[in-house]
Amino acid sequence: MKIYVAGHRGMVGGAILRRLEARGTDTLVTRTSAELDLTDQAAVRAFFREERPDAVILAAARVGGIQANNTYPAQFIHENLMIECNVIHEAYASGVTRLLQLGSSCIYPKEAPQPMAEDALLTGTLEPTNEPYAIAKIAGIKLCESYNRQYGVDYRSVMPTNLYGPGDNFHPENSHVLPALIRRFHEAAREGREEVVIWGTGTPRREFLHVDDMAEASLFVMDLDQATYARETRPMLSHINVGTGSDVTIRELAETVARVTGYEGRLSFDTTKPDGTMRKLMDVSRLARLGWTASIGLEEGIRGTYDWFLEQDAESLRAK
Ligand SMILES: NC(=O)C1=CN([C@@H]2O[C@H](COP(=O)(O)OP(=O)(O)OC[C@H]3O[C@@H](n4cnc5c(N)ncnc54)[C@H](OP(=O)(O)O)[C@@H]3O)[C@@H](O)[C@H]2O)C=CC1
Numbered sequence: 001m002k003i004y005v006a007g008h009r010g011m012v013g014g015a016i017l018r019r020l021e022a023r024g025t026d027t028l029v030t031r032t033s034a035e036l037d038l039t040d041q042a043a044v045r046a047f048f049r050e051e052r053p054d055a056v057i058l059a060a061a062r063v064g065g066i067q068a069n070n071t072y073p074a075q076f077i078h079e080n081l082m083i084e085c086n087v088i089h090e091a092y093a094s095g096v097t098r099l100l101q102l103g104s105s106c107i108y109p110k111e112a113p114q115p116m117a118e119d120a121l122l123t124g125t126l127e128p129t130n131e132p133y134a135i136a137k138i139a140g141i142k143l144c145e146s147y148n149r150q151y152g153v154d155y156r157s158v159m160p161t162n163l164y165g166p167g168d169n170f171h172p173e174n175s176h177v178l179p180a181l182i183r184r185f186h187e188a189a190r191e192g193r194e195e196v197v198i199w200g201t202g203t204p205r206r207e208f209l210h211v212d213d214m215a216e217a218s219l220f221v222m223d224l225d226q227a228t229y230a231r232e233t234r235p236m237l238s239h240i241n242v243g244t245g246s247d248v249t250i251r252e253l254a255e256t257v258a259r260v261t262g263y264e265g266r267l268s269f270d271t272t273k274p275d276g277t278m279r280k281l282m283d284v285s286r287l288a289r290l291g292w293t294a295s296i297g298l299e300e301g302i303r304g305t306y307d308w309f310l311e312q313d314a315e316s317l318r319a320k
């Protein structure tokens with residue numbers, strides 16, 4: 001098959017590309033955002049007409065942590081809607097019958113029963129810090145469902161929990177919590193600082209999945225036969241959660257990162273920063289029933305990510 005991996009320089013797209021390359025069975029097509037801006041419909045149409053891939057993995061998106069979502073809500077909703085509309089529609093228009101797109105656990109209501117099952121979608125109000133991004137991600141699910149129903153294509157959606165790993169964004173303000181803490185604790189340990197500040201109260205719980213597990217799960221879902229995917233996601237041919245099924249508090253996460261980076265000072269909590277959702281644990285029983293479960297433990301995964309971080313030069317981390 002000829003597979004277009006959109007977002008191949010990102011953390012998730014990169015991990016998926018590595019896995020596909022290792023498999024060696026497909027022809028892989030990639031473009032950077034500089035080569036193909038997926039918010040540009042005419043450019044996306046021309047790309048699909050020229051390349052005519054058989055399948056698409058959509059891992060390109062405007063992505064960021066709680067503060068980035070809060071600071072740039074217009075970009076988060078606009079770019080993500082445009083990317084999804086352009087890629088999904090132009091894929092369909094050029095004859096692509098198989099597509100996998102990535103959403104996020106923030107699609108579920110702020111007060112959803114825990115763990116959050118797939119059918120909690122659209123049952124309540126979203127978390128305000130990432131509502132624009134979540135609305136775009138929900139639109140992605142509905143685009144796939146609708147194209148499946150009307151046009152008989154096979155467009156699938158996976159909803160990952162919070163991800164981390166090699167290739168992550170370590171920006172001090174705009175990143176997600178785990179890379180932010182790895183960087184902050186690393187710098188504090190190196191400079192012998194006595195205090196590290198953690199945003200919020202430290203009491204929210206988060207579930208963290210290693211990106212290599214995510215890449216494996218993505219291809220697992222992509223490879224399911226159509227009848228199995230349809231059976232599990234009926235009646236709307238909707239989406240499948242991907243996670244580990246267990247979570248930790250942000251304080252526990254910080255303690256683990258401190259251990260891994262060798263930081264021995266105090267932790268303090270800046271409660272002027274938002275906590276966001278207090279808990280968003282995925283119900284991963286649908287995927288488990290199909291035969292996939294995560295295998296990389298959190299501390300093991302953080303150690304590997306820290307090793308990767310140490311191998312990067314400051315320039316390449318800043319460029320992310
Ligand atoms: N990271 C996480 O914790 C989570 C991520 N997800 C989802 O997983 C997917 C991948 O996220 P992740 O790998 O972390 O994100 P990254 O920010 O690491 O990568 C995103 C990629 O998208 C590409 N991209 C962004 N905008 C455009 C554009 N306008 N045109 C073309 N390409 C564009 C970028 O390409 P380039 O490098 O060429 O500029 C970049 O490589 C997203 O859908 C995200 O919502 C879901 C849950 C959690």
Ligand SMILES: C[C@H]1O[C@H](OP(=O)(O)OP(=O)(O)OC[C@H]2O[C@@H](n3cnc4c(=O)[nH]c(N)nc43)[C@H](O)[C@@H]2O)[C@@H](O)[C@@H](O)C1=O
Nearest residue numbers: 064065066104106130175176177180199200204274275276
């Ligand atoms: C994947 C997911 O990611 C985002 O949602 P989030 O889960 O709230 O993401 P986060 O990783 O930024 O924060 C998790 C928790 O950690 C706390 N926290 C402590 N200290 C730092 C810190 O230094 N940086 C960050 N970013 N958070 C920190 C922070 O206050 C919060 O309580 C959305 O983009 C959403 O749309 C989405 O899909």
